[in-house]
Amino acid sequence: MIEASCHCGAIRFTVEAAPTEVNDCGCSICRRYGTLWAYYEPNEVRFAAESGPTDVYMWGERRLELHRCRTCGCVTHWRARDPNSTRMGVNARMMPPEVAASAVMLRNGLPIR
Numbered sequence: 001m002i003e004a005s006c007h008c009g010a011i012r013f014t015v016e017a018a019p020t021e022v023n024d025c026g027c028s029i030c031r032r033y034g035t036l037w038a039y040y041e042p043n044e045v046r047f048a049a050e051s052g053p054t055d056v057y058m059w060g061e062r063r064l065e066l067h068r069c070r071t072c073g074c075v076t077h078w079r080a081r082d083p084n085s086t087r088m089g090v091n092a093r094m095m096p097p098e099v100a101a102s103a104v105m106l107r108n109g110l111p112i113r
């Protein structure tokens with residue numbers, strides 16, 4: 001099991017399996033945030049019950065919610081607004097550094113190493 005948290009610890013979540021790939025998305029928002037996405041099914045990501053509230057940013061067609069910690073500002077995850085979506089992204093930078101370091105690094109979905 002992999003534990004992840006924002007800098008202040010208000011937002012905590014776990015995933016059962018380490019990501020095999022992490023994606024450095026170059027879209028207009030992700031390149032600014034510097035996020036490194038690991039993709040999971042929503043039911044594979046368990047948020048701690050005591051996790052604090054997040055602030056949400058949406059843009060464009062507003063299909064995705066980008067969540068960040070209200071206290072420290074770390075971008076923790078995104079969710080599709082469609083409740084039937086089978087995919088969400090968690091920011092692998094919230095995981096221990098060795099987790100992302102042992103995954104295949106993708107840029108815009110393509111391997112770079």
Ligand SMILES: [Zn+2]
Pocket residue numbers: 006007008009010011069070071072073074
């Ligand atoms: Zn925080």
